[in-house]
Amino acid sequence: MINGIHTIVYAQDAEKARAFFRDVLGFGSVDAGRGWLIFALPPGEIAAHPAEPHQAGRHGLYFMCDDIERTIRELKSKSVEFEGEPIDRGWGILVSMRVPGLGAIGLYQPKHPVAHSR
Numbered sequence: 001m002i003n004g005i006h007t008i009v010y011a012q013d014a015e016k017a018r019a020f021f022r023d024v025l026g027f028g029s030v031d032a033g034r035g036w037l038i039f040a041l042p043p044g045e046i047a048a049h050p051a052e053p054h055q056a057g058r059h060g061l062y063f064m065c066d067d068i069e070r071t072i073r074e075l076k077s078k079s080v081e082f083e084g085e086p087i088d089r090g091w092g093i094l095v096s097m098r099v100p101g102l103g104a105i106g107l108y109q110p111k112h113p114v115a116h117s118r
Contacts, residue, residue: 016101043116062106
């Protein structure tokens with residue numbers, strides 16, 4: 001029935017965001033026509049969290065990693081900027097990274113079992 005997920009992020013400068021996904025994160029892509037790149041992503045998972053009234057209808061996007069400190073060092077060496085320091089929430093460690101032309105996307109090191117095989 002469901003064989004994948006197609007995620008859309010809306011960017012003020014889609015070309016800069018695409019370059020980041022391609023050149024910095026190294027995601028492979030296909031050209032859907034006229035240079036419109038669609039990127040392959042690592043395995044993913046989805047979680048339904050209870051929402052506070054101000055969160056209803058919102059969705060979150062986090063790139064997952066095994067070692068957040070190492071990943072931050074690697075991304076900083078590629079000039080990626082981060083918002084604040086990683087925060088340990090008990091169930092995972094979170095930080096936001098700046099994606100040129102797009103805004104912030106979360107980076108997440110889970111401390112719980114993950115649903116996908118790495």
